[in-house]
Amino acid sequence: DCILEYVSSNKDRVSKIFFSDFFEPGKFISSEDALFVKSPEIRGPMGQEVLVSSRSRRSDLEKHGSHLVDWLEYQKRPHQEPVPPKTNK
Numbered sequence: 832d833c834i835l836e837y838v839s840s841n842k843d844r845v846s847k848i849f850f851s852d853f854f855e856p857g858k859f860i861s862s863e864d865a866l867f868v869k870s871p872e873i874r875g876p877m878g879q880e881v882l883v884s885s886r887s888r889r890s891d892l893e894k895h896g897s898h899l900v901d902w903l904e905y906q907k908r909p910h911q912e913p914v915p916p917k918t919n920k
Contacts, residue, residue: 834848848902852883852884852888860885865901866883866884866892866901867902868882868892868898873895873896882895882896
């Protein structure tokens, strides 16, 4: 995820993060109010399988998947499959 890489690389420059609300295009929500859901049925503009919306849209998000996480959990990447280690051949 490019947002996770950016935040990690720019901790001293990032004070607030906003996300575009999937259900209300043009509306931005703060990371504190955001919920994320991952599902193989979701195809976002960058090819990722993640939707973001506000906590008030929880029931709408649950229609797209059952594993909802907040920003703190999302940063821990529990929703991603482990990447196998590279092997030297």
